[in-house]
Amino acid sequence: MIYYLIRKILFLIEPEIAHILILKFFSLKYIQNIIYFFLKPLPQKKIKCMGLVFDNVLGTAAGIDKNGEYIDIMSKLGFGFLELGTVTPLPQYGNPKPRLFRLVSEEAIINKMGFNNLGIDNLIKNIKKSKFKGIIGVNIGKNKNTSIENSINDYLICIEKIYCYASYITINISSPNTVNLRNLQYGIIFDQLLKKVKKTQKIMHKKYLKYVPIAIKISPDLSIKELIRISKKLIEHNIDAVIATNTTIDYSVIPDIKKNLKKGGISGLPLQRKSTNIIFILSKILKNRIPIIGVGGINSLYSAQEKIKAGATLIQVYSGLIFHGPSIIRKIIKKI
Numbered sequence: 001m002i003y004y005l006i007r008k009i010l011f012l013i014e015p016e017i018a019h020i021l022i023l024k025f026f027s028l029k030y031i032q033n034i035i036y037f038f039l040k041p042l043p044q045k046k047i048k049c050m051g052l053v054f055d056n057v058l059g060t061a062a063g064i065d066k067n068g069e070y071i072d073i074m075s076k077l078g079f080g081f082l083e084l085g086t087v088t089p090l091p092q093y094g095n096p097k098p099r100l101f102r103l104v105s106e107e108a109i110i111n112k113m114g115f116n117n118l119g120i121d122n123l124i125k126n127i128k129k130s131k132f133k134g135i136i137g138v139n140i141g142k143n144k145n146t147s148i149e150n151s152i153n154d155y156l157i158c159i160e161k162i163y164c165y166a167s168y169i170t171i172n173i174s175s176p177n178t179v180n181l182r183n184l185q186y187g188i189i190f191d192q193l194l195k196k197v198k199k200t201q202k203i204m205h206k207k208y209l210k211y212v213p214i215a216i217k218i219s220p221d222l223s224i225k226e227l228i229r230i231s232k233k234l235i236e237h238n239i240d241a242v243i244a245t246n247t248t249i250d251y252s253v254i255p256d257i258k259k260n261l262k263k264g265g266i267s268g269l270p271l272q273r274k275s276t277n278i279i280f281i282l283s284k285i286l287k288n289r290i291p292i293i294g295v296g297g298i299n300s301l302y303s304a305q306e307k308i309k310a311g312a313t314l315i316q317v318y319s320g321l322i323f324h325g326p327s328i329i330r331k332i333i334k335k336i
């Protein structure tokens with residue numbers, strides 16, 4: 001109720017500034033104290049996935065806290081795990097603004113951020129500073145100026161640097177806002193990427209005596225044939241999890257979308273059915289051999305349950321938080 005009032009003001013502000021303002025608001029000490037005073041503890045609903053124990057099934061999707069600046073406050077809102085990033089080896093500005101749009105009546109967000117982030121070294125500093133002891137996933141990508149041919153190296157640099165500090169690592173090859181990034185999902189380069197990532201994971205495992213699972217985040221715009229091929233490769237290379245899905249560039253999910261908005265990835269309600277469908281198909285192909293982390297359009301307990309029913313072991317949320325506020329976290333966790 002209170003959030004819907006705050007939302008009225010927030011939605012008058014430019015989306016990127018509103019995003020920072022709301023996170024800063026929840027980071028204020030006295031706001032946190034008020035929240036803790038009124039919040040009852042959540043029931044214990046631990047779940048095992050990728051060999052890790054998660055406090056509950058619901059985590060933050062990548063993009064909310066790209067630089068790990070809000071780890072402690074996000075964890076206290078009730079999330080069972082946090083996925084930070086996408087971070088790249090070097091800091092970068094991302095695409096020019098405006099690059100984030102809200103479609104309130106459709107309950108959708110369109111973004112063409114382009115991996116704006118302060119780089120992996122800065123993220124490591126922030127993880128070290130945080131007090132959170134739960135599961136932290138780190139989502140990694142390639143720098144804009146790295147060619148696709150050399151992109152695997154960017155992922156390997158990030159894995160080596162973050163290995164000690166992450167509970168799991170997500171290889172993001174599905175953002176539609178970095179030119180040709182999605183090409184990494186296909187053919188020989190996909191095979192090479194998985195092979196080299198697993199080789200680096202093995203070396204790091206030996207070095208630090210700690211196994212950090214690797215997840216691959218895929219696009220919702222893949223055909224069944226492509227999902228079959230990707231799944232085969234994930235199994236062949238012993239990948240630890242698949243995250244489905246990133247945002248869509250299938251603009252038909254929003255009928256009557258304005259031409260000038262057909263530029264970025266769509267998230268939120270229009271993505272809900274598409275991503276659930278991908279999870280369902282993946283679960284039929286994978287047959288529990290690799291866990292699925294479901295994300296895309298979760299905005300209620302019902303839509304969260306749909307993702308689990310379709311085959312997801314864990315779920316993540318981003319746009320639903322913007323439209324419904326942090327109360328949806330507790331609504332989902334209490335009853336799921």
Ligand SMILES: Cc1cc2nc3c(=O)[nH]c(=O)nc-3n(C[C@H](O)[C@H](O)[C@H](O)COP(=O)(O)O)c2cc1C
Binds near residue numbers: 111115175295316
């Ligand atoms: C503004 C914005 C930024 C995002 N940034 C990233 C990112 O950096 N890396 C990534 O893997 N996904 C990113 N995503 C995609 C989300 O993690 C998620 O996969 C997608 O939004 C679908 O979930 P939702 O409908 O709950 O938002 C971003 C989404 C939004 C809306």
